[in-house]
Amino acid sequence: MAPLLSVKNLSIGFGKDDSVVQDVSFDVAPGETLALVGESGSGKTITCRAVLRILPKAAQIRSGSIHMQCAQGPTDLVTLEERKMRDLRGNQVAMIFQEPMRSLSPLHRIGNQVAEVLWLHGRKSEAEAKKEVLACFERVGFPDPERTYSSYPFELSGGMRQRAMIAMAMVAKPQLLIADEPTTALDVTTQAQVLGLMKELQRDTGMAMILVTHDLGVVANMAEQVVVMHKGRVMEAGSAEPLLSTPAHPYTRALIAAAPKIPAAAEPQALPSREDLILEMTAVSKTYSMRAGKGWKAPSLIHACRGVDLKLPRGKTLAIVGESGSGKTTAARIALGAEPPDAGGTVVFRGREGSDAIQVHQMDRTARTAFQREAQMVFQDPYSSLSPRMRILDTMTEPLEIHDIGTRAERRDRAAEMLNTVGLSRDMLQRYPHAFSGGQRQRLSIARALMLNPSLLVCDEPTSALDVSVQEQILRLLERIRDQQKLSYFFISHDLAVVARIADEVAVMRRGLIVEQATPETLFHNPQHPYTKALIAAQPEPDIHRPIDLKLVAQGAGSPDDWPEQFRFSGLDAPPLVPLEPGHKVRCHV
């Protein structure tokens, strides 16, 4: 069959610099999915944008052709005049972007933004367009299409917004859909559902798809053809099955090796000993009250954390896993004393073995300063957690200055030593953060957190903003430092596979409640709770023979009212956390 889209020898560059995309060729057959895989900076996004010619102003297509079998015959998209290109966009070739939060205008109703595609391409009257949009909304899974039509984007959750984006792309029934990291900003369970939806729609309409992603797990679940890109060049291309099972190129092999996997059949392991606890949270709850819209109504309460009990033994890693809004970050903030728990909750911290226990939320000024030396945090986004106006040296030595430790020279030496520890060199001290890549910045964040020689490190999704191969390096670094410096980690993540690797104990959280708690081995070997099962099932893996089980995902990730009898509850009336066997607790009725 003749390919729908045929990209030949495409080269794109900025200004006078070397091309960022060099000599890229691939074909997309009708009804087929092609995955463009690579890390950030590989040129995959530029390549897919070149198809629609929505490149940054400074970028130019230097050579090559992009031929498409359009409705009106074969066309070269590189030389097509702008006006005709406009008719093509949204109509025959549609696109979905990475950030559903920001890809919709906040000031226009969803219905208006979606129906606009039909208005623009002038095929429908307003009433007809609305009818079609409503049908499309229903198809992508909005329970109440009419209501969605007149909603604003900020009234929808991230997953729902991405569904709206998909509806926008699908409503004109394009022949080709370009999806640029469509699920990267979503939770695993939402990601699984959105991917399932895209696949279903593709089967219904027979459109072709270009899927741009860095996640080989997503590729294995979605694509028939794969193009692996690195530094603007195609490393390897071919059918998904052989490429993923027997990769030929070393770069592909490295990518697959770096992808985090859930261990297939692990043996249950005993819990670490619980004698010397560095951190102990007991009955920690946190309730926020939201100001109600109408002044005379009682404010609505949001239960961010409910009755969380956690124990972190010294030198170990305790992980909390959950989707956004599950309360995992709130729990970490309370553990660090950044926020007080509701009355009745206590957090006890023992900085060094045998030292006095500190009540984290009843400290005076001096105790708090001392506590801050012992407990530090590594943040999620390495781009915004380092001040762009401070040299690395100043950022690194600031904690020492605050706590008045050492002379200038000593602080400097300590900073250099820490850079060494995290695998950077000391001559980087004079640079500013913008001179570093994402992975290097996260190393800097870790180095800064280590400056005070703490005993507890709270890591809030430290790798979720990074490429897989970089994620692998950061995790290895964190493990090495933990073992060398006898650190304890309180680790927060939405990614089970990451947690599986680093944690000694995992607590799965959902809507403020811990639903299951065990060692990672037990959790993956013998998950009990439907939500845990959903999380595991939703994890995309670079194995084409292990597709995401959407039924499991839908069941567990749904509302607690729909869980199987044993686990079901509604409202705040949750069953207790019951120990099944030593070290394995599940929230269920007994």
Add this chain to the structure above:
Amino acid sequence: MEILRYALYRFGTMLLTLWVVSVLVFVIINLPPGDYLSNQIAELRASGQSAGVAKAEFLRSEYALDKPLWQQYFIWVGFLPGPHGFSGLIQGNFGWSFEFDRPVAEIVGDSLWLTVLVNLAAVLFVYVVALPLGVLAAARARTWVDYTSAFVGYLGLATPNFLLALILFYYGHRWFNLPIGGLMDPAFEGEPMSMAKVNSILIHLIVPTFVIGTAGASAMMQRLRANMLDELGKPYVETAIAKGMSPTRMLAKYPLRVAFNPFVADIGNLLPSMISGSVLVSVVLGLQTIGPTLLTALKTQDMFLSAFVLMFVALLTLIGTMISDVLLVLLDPRIRYEGRDA
């Protein structure tokens, strides 16, 4: 419906603010020792003119200036009966100007609505000029269009208003035969409204509008340009292009709509800054606005007159902010639905 309720609520808070402002104005005006009359009495005593003293004493009791300050305030506003029953601001009696020896209402008279007119014209001018230029400068950022408009804008910002006024008068008169000074032909002053009078006022308005508006317009233009540039980098702009929208239509529908918020929010700021900024211009151009009156009243401690003018300016400002608040709620669903269950 919801919007109507909000507008009512906003009107209520405006009245409350106005009341607070009235207290402040009254207190500030009475801060300097003495008042117009006691100063005059002292002066008359020193020069031995007892007849004048008697008249001044009479006026003092007539306007309750011999009462304690808090009573004076309540009488002035009209919450308490004065020597002649309830007769304060809320009853429509603006007081007596001692300096001009006439009722305040008579002195400010025409200049009240002329002030409103001049400033409205200036605000309109600011918007009409800044909107297209700001959008154009952003859409053609870092090209000669952008640089030229920025250059002209900075010239507008940097030129002192009164200098601009003099230059415009000279050349306006020379080339276009525009009239010099005033807001209408002297023949129409005090005359009832007629087509000819309206015409005369409109022609006289050209130069003052331009003079008062330029600085505001160039500042507004730069602000709009910066806002637009921020918005142009947002992903939803890319989404719109990927839908197949033409650049012009996309620009008008999406980024402009978002960048419009600060634009609207500025109405509230614009009015007071224009009124206080136009005092000097009004003096130079000989406009019959309220500015020059305020200046005289403040200099001579003519308390009722200055208090009234200050209250009037405050009222204009409050109305401006109210309008911009209501408009913002109309324009931005994020503000409208704040606190609504999602």
